[in-house]
Structures are given as C-alpha cells and as structure tokens.
Amino acid sequence: MTSNSPWRVVAAPSTHPGVPHRPRARLLGGRATRPAAVTALVVVGMLVPFVLKDDFILGIFTDSLVYVTLALSYDLSVGRVGALSLAHPAFFGAGAYAAAILLEHQPDAPLVLQVLLAVGTAGVLAVVIGIPAFRLSHLTFGMATLGFALIAELVAQNEVRLTNGPLCVAGVSPLQAGPLAGLGMDSAAQQYEIFLVLAVLTGAFVSALVKSRIGRAYIAVREDEPMAMSVGISPKRYRMSAFTTGAAIAGLLGAFYAHYVSVVCPTNLDISYTVNLLVILFLGGVGGFWGIILAAFVFTAIPEILQVDPSIRLIVYGAALLLGISLLPEGFEGLSRRLSRRHWAPKERDA
Amino acid sequence: MPLFVSEIINGLVLASFYALVASGLAMIFGVVGIVNFAHGDFVMLAGYFFYEFYVVVRLPYLPAIILTALGAAVIGALTYWIALRRLIAREWYTQLIATLALSVLLENIAQKIWSPNAISVATPFTVRSLRLGSAVNVSVQDLFVFAGTAICLLTLWLVTTRTRSGKAMRAVAQNRDACTVTGINIGRMAMLAFVAGTALCGIAAALVLPLQDVYPTVGLSITTQAFVVVIVGGMGSVPGAAVAAVIIGLVDALTAGYVSSAYTDAFGYAVMILVLLVHPNGLFGDRSQRGWVGL
Numbered sequence: 001m002t003s004n005s006p007w008r009v010v011a012a013p014s015t016h017p018g019v020p021h022r023p024r025a026r027l028l029g030g031r032a033t034r035p036a037a038v039t040a041l042v043v044v045g046m047l048v049p050f051v052l053k054d055d056f057i058l059g060i061f062t063d064s065l066v067y068v069t070l071a072l073s074y075d076l077s078v079g080r081v082g083a084l085s086l087a088h089p090a091f092f093g094a095g096a097y098a099a100a101i102l103l104e105h106q107p108d109a110p111l112v113l114q115v116l117l118a119v120g121t122a123g124v125l126a127v128v129i130g131i132p133a134f135r136l137s138h139l140t141f142g143m144a145t146l147g148f149a150l151i152a153e154l155v156a157q158n159e160v161r162l163t164n165g166p167l168c169v170a171g172v173s174p175l176q177a178g179p180l181a182g183l184g185m186d187s188a189a190q191q192y193e194i195f196l197v198l199a200v201l202t203g204a205f206v207s208a209l210v211k212s213r214i215g216r217a218y219i220a221v222r223e224d225e226p227m228a229m230s231v232g233i234s235p236k237r238y239r240m241s242a243f244t245t246g247a248a249i250a251g252l253l254g255a256f257y258a259h260y261v262s263v264v265c266p267t268n269l270d271i272s273y274t275v276n277l278l279v280i281l282f283l284g285g286v287g288g289f290w291g292i293i294l295a296a297f298v299f300t301a302i303p304e305i306l307q308v309d310p311s312i313r314l315i316v317y318g319a320a321l322l323l324g325i326s327l328l329p330e331g332f333e334g335l336s337r338r339l340s341r342r343h344w345a346p347k348e349r350d351a
Numbered sequence: 352m353p354l355f356v357s358e359i360i361n362g363l364v365l366a367s368f369y370a371l372v373a374s375g376l377a378m379i380f381g382v383v384g385i386v387n388f389a390h391g392d393f394v395m396l397a398g399y400f401f402y403e404f405y406v407v408v409r410l411p412y413l414p415a416i417i418l419t420a421l422g423a424a425v426i427g428a429l430t431y432w433i434a435l436r437r438l439i440a441r442e443w444y445t446q447l448i449a450t451l452a453l454s455v456l457l458e459n460i461a462q463k464i465w466s467p468n469a470i471s472v473a474t475p476f477t478v479r480s481l482r483l484g485s486a487v488n489v490s491v492q493d494l495f496v497f498a499g500t501a502i503c504l505l506t507l508w509l510v511t512t513r514t515r516s517g518k519a520m521r522a523v524a525q526n527r528d529a530c531t532v533t534g535i536n537i538g539r540m541a542m543l544a545f546v547a548g549t550a551l552c553g554i555a556a557a558l559v560l561p562l563q564d565v566y567p568t569v570g571l572s573i574t575t576q577a578f579v580v581v582i583v584g585g586m587g588s589v590p591g592a593a594v595a596a597v598i599i600g601l602v603d604a605l606t607a608g609y610v611s612s613a614y615t616d617a618f619g620y621a622v623m624i625l626v627l628l629v630h631p632n633g634l635f636g637d638r639s640q641r642g643w644v645g646l
Contacts, residue, residue, distance in 0.1 A: 318456030326434040
C-alpha cells in the first residue's frame with residue numbers, strides 16, 4: 001500500500017519486488033533494540049566529563065546535545081506527521097525568553113515555575129499558530145510557520161519593554177544546585193550533564209510516544225490521510241498534537257538554555273537555526289532516530305571545531321543542501337534508503 | 352487628510368512592487384510547480400545589481416533597469432539549470448528545502464560581497480515631485496513605479512495569452528500529461544516561467560530601490576510578503592496575486608503610517624490568516640490549489 005499523501009515527508013516505502021515493506025517504526029534500532037546497549041551508551045555519555053577535562057570540547061558536546069534535543073522534538077512534527085514547520089526555533093526562543101523574563105522580574109522564581117512558564121508559552125504559541133496554519137495545504141503550512149517565526153523575531157526586536165530588544169535579556173544566573181535541580185550549572189561538566197539528561201529524556205519520550213498508540217496514529221495520518229480518517233483518526237488533531245508536543249519540548253529546552261548562555265537575544269530566534277535543523281534532519285534521516293542524533297553531533301561539532309565564520313558556514317550548508325538534494329538522484333533519503341536496504345535485503349526465495 | 356492620501360500613494364507603490372514580485376512567484380508555482388522560497392532573495396540580489404549598474408558604473412536609469420532585469424534573469428536561468436530543473440519531478444518537501452537552501456546561500460553570498468549594511472540609491476526622480484491638490488506630493492519615481500508595473504503586467508498578459516509559448520506555459524500549468532502528448536517541452540516552459548519570474552524580480556528591484564533600502568537579509572521578508580500576497584490571491588493565480596497585492600500593499604502602508612512601522616510584516620500576515628479563515632484557498636484559488644486560473 002503506497003499512498004501519495006502530500007504530508008509524507010519520509011521516503012516512500014520500498015517498492016522493490018520481493019522486498020517486504022516494513023513500516024518505519026524502527027526506533028532505537030527497532031529490529032533489535034538492545035536496552036543494554038542504549039544504557040551503556042548513556043552511561044558512557046555520563047562519564048565523558050570525567051575523562052574529558054577540556055571545557056571547550058565539553059562545550060561543543062553540550063551544544064551538540066542541545067541540537068539533539070531540538071532536532072528530535074522538531075522531527076515529531078516534520079518526520080512523524082509530515083508537517084514541515086519552519087518555526088521550531090521560535091518555540092525554543094519563546095521558552096528561553098519566558099524563563100529569562102520571569103527571572104528578570106522575579107529573581108528567585110523556582111525552576112519548576114520557570115520550566116512550566118516556558119513550556120506553557122511555547123505550547124500556547126504552537127496552538128495559536130497551529131489553528132490557522134493547519135487549515136492550509138502541506139505546502140503553505142511551511143510558509144505560514146515561517147511567517148510566524150519572522151514575526152516572533154520582530155516581537156523580540158521591537159517589544160523593548162518586554163525583551164529589551166536588541167540589547168537582549170541579560171544576566172540569567174547559572175542554575176544553582178538546589179533540592180529540585182539536583183545539579184547546578186556552574187561548571188562545563190554540570191552543564192553537559194544537564195543537557196545530556198534532557199536529551200536522553202527527550203529521546204526516551206519520543207521513542208515511547210512513537211511506539212504508542214498515538215505514534216501509530218501519527219504514521220497513519222502521515223501515510224494515508226483518508227484511510228486514517230476512515231478508522232476515526234482525526235488528522236488535524238494528531239498533527240496538532242505532534243506539532244504542539246515538539247514545541248513544548250523545545251520550550252522546555254529553551255528554559256535551560258537561558259541558564260546555559262545567560263543572555264537571550266532576538267538572534268536566538270533566527271532563521272539560521274531552522275537551516276541547521278533542516279540540515280540535521282534531512283541528512284540524518286527524517287523520521288529516524290540514531291541518524292538524527294549522529295547528524296546533530298556531526299553538524300554542530302565540525303563547524304565549531306573548525307571555527308568557521310557563521311556566514312561561511314551558512315554558504316557551505318546552503319550549497320551542500322541545494323546541490324546535494326538536486327544532484328543526488330534520489331536525494332539524501334534515497335542514499336540512506338540504499339544503505340538501509342541491506343537491512344531488509346530480500347531473503348532468497350523461489351521466485 | 353494629506354497624510355492619508357500620501358499613505359494611500361505609498362500603499363499603491365508597495366502594491367505595485369508586490370504585484371511584480373508576487374506574479375512572478377505565482378507563475379513559478381503554477382508552471383514550474385515549485386514553491387520558491389528564494390524569490391525575495393532574487394529581488395535582493397537584483398537590488399545590488401541595480402546599485403552596481405546605476406551607482407558604480409553610472410549608467411542612465413533606463414539601461415540600468417534593463418540590465419538589472421537581464422542580470423536577475425541570468426542568475427535565475429543559472430540556478431534553474433544547475434539545481435532546480437532536477438527538482439521538477441521530485442517531492443514537494445525536497446523542492447521546498449532546496450529553495451530554502453538557495454535563499455540562505457544567496458543571502459550569505461550577498462553578505463560576503465556587499466557587507467550586511469543597508470544601501471540606498473537615490474535617483475533625481477526620487478526628489479523631484481509633483482504637487483497634487485494643496486499639500487500632497489507624488490514623487491516622479493512613484494509614477495515610474497506605477498507605469499513600470501502597468502507595462503510589465505500588460506506585457507505578461509499579452510505574452511501569456513497571445514503568443515505560442517505563453518499559451519504553452521499556461522497549458523503546462525493546467526495539465527502536464529496533456530502537454531507531453533501534444534509535444535510541449537515541459538522543461539523548457541518551466542525554465543521560461545522561472546526566468547520570466549526572476550526578470551520581474553529584477554524590474555521590481557530596479558523600480559523600487561530609489562525609494563527603499565536594500566540589505567542582504569531583506570530577501571526573506573520580501574519572500575514572506577510575496578507569499579502572503581500569493582496565498583491571499585490563491586496559489587498559482589497571477590490575477591489573484593495582482594488583486595491581493597493591492598490589498599496587502601494598502602494594509603501595509605496604512606498600518607505602517609497609523610499603527611506601527613515595526614510590524615508591517617505582521618499585519619499583512621494577519622490579513623492572510625483572516626482571508627484563509629473565510630476562503631481556505633485564497634480569493635481566486637481553485638480547490639486543488641494547483642493550476643493557473645488564467646490571466
């Protein structure tokens with residue numbers, strides 16, 4: 001059953017004869033998820049700061065973890081329900097601003113309150129933008145969300161009384177070790193651990209969500225909208241839920257990010273973040289899991305290690321994305337499909 | 352009252368600019384089938400071309416306009432030939448990401464070549480103005496913008512309705528299979544539409560640059576406004592885009608004059624959402640959101 005659902009943003013199932021179609025619900029390995037291997041990976045990740053004493057390298061790891069969380073939450077909307085939103089950094093920035101502005105007025109607001117406010121702001125914004133945007137076609141949805149992202153940046157620039165405009169909301173103190181936070185954010189190692197925990201929690205949440213009944217409904221909505229509707233799954237509601245959940249995770253991450261960078265600026269909402277995320281998602285494999293995590297590390301670490309000027313980085317990313325997508329015969333997803341075909345190579349059968 | 356009249360004139364100038372840019376965008380969507388997220392960046396690039404021709408090379412105004420349009424068309428043709436022609440038969444999200452990547456690429460290249468600072472180009476026509484009534488001035492440049500837009504849209508209409516290749520272009524927008532059967536070269540028509548769309552960007556930039564600044568990041572905001580116009584008008588409909596351009600141009604100018612100039616983009620966007628809540632396919636869009644309603 002191959003459909004031509006316009007909301008499909010992942011590679012179409014294999015149509016090669018003899019290759020059975022397996023739905024791409026293979027999270028965390030799928031075929032052979034080894035909880036032990038994942039646990040070992042997390043433990044190794046936890047131990048990194050004890051081996052690596054270089055704050056600069058550790059900072060790159062932390063930034064990569066921020067991108068892992070962002071990309072996984074972004075993929076809920078792009079990969080799982082096929083809604084190609086271009087507003088994800090706006091939700092992230094909204095969360096960061098919410099936490100920073102709260103702290104500016106109430107310096108001793110508890111962390112729970114900051115996180116709740118950040119998640120609430122991002123979630124409410126997602127609902128507000130989602131209601132009109134999901135009325136549009138798959139094509140114009142991207143456009144509408146981009147417009148929203150631009151307006152979010154305008155608000156951050158111009159609502160000087162709230163956001164200080166281009167002067168940024170500064171002086172968010174690093175998270176203090178407390179009964180709730182457990183960990184402070186004073187050293188690079190502690191920052192790394194906090195973002196690792198966030199990334200692992202997001203990964204666990206996303207994989208549990210996708211394997212659940214809701215996750216299967218997401219696949220149904222993405223693959224075949226009329227079919228999904230015929231069994232009582234409301235495409236709009238499920239798309240909305242994926243979009244909002246992704247936004248809420250981004251908002252939560254934003255609250256912690258505000259403590260990490262201590263200054264929240266309008267540039268935190270910039271479109272260039274969307275481009276980074278698209279590169280990560282589409283080169284790592286939309287609707288995937290480990291590929292996205294790997295791509296988040298590769299595409300965050302390489303430019304930082306090479307100390308590339310951001311505008312050169314964007315020229316290279318833009319050219320790579322454009323030429324890669326148009327010159328590779330089947331695009332990146334074709335490449336990854338060709339690689340993953342080995343996994344589902346047809347067993348020799350009597351034909 | 353004089354303020355109101357001059358805001359209306361500003362709005363019509365803006366509307367002319369949007370009409371030129373958005374009709375190219377609508378045509379590219381209709382014929383090529385690609386949602387071109389880099390459209391505003393072609394305008395931005397053409398703005399810098401015009402600056403080079405008019406200020407650096409010191410050409411007279413009319414040759415500078417023509418060369419700017421040609422320059423934009425050449426860049427459009429190159430982009431189409433190198434990258435976009437391979438995307439015609441591809442999935443919509445591939446096209447969308449490719450043009451978004453193109454937009455980022457053009458913006459950052461412009462930033463490297465011309466620096467991130469805004470430049471403005473004043474022509475003698477910017478300051479020379481005609482008095483209307485007691486206190487209202489219309490600059491000669493405003494009149495040039497109106498005349499240039501009228502000439503371009505009229506030419507576009509004549510070409511698409513009277514010439515063989517224009518009719519072929521509309522045929523491609525309506526039914527590609529039928530075009531294959533009757534021997535219309537779809538690839539060539541798509542290229543023609545793309546080049547015409549970028550040439551319109553060039554003319555729009557050359558007409559408006561004497562009144563507005565250009566800077567590398569302006570492309571994205573032009574793209575957004577042009578999309579608002581195209582969506583309000585109905586995706587792929589060129590006349591719809593022209594009508595919507597007038598609405599959005601007036602809304603932008605009046606809100607900028609009376610409410611807040613910082614949020615011009617946001618007000619156009621609000622109009623788009625209002626229109627879509629009533630007409631999900633835009634004012635002139637067909638139900639499939641694909642296809643050309645005809646000029």
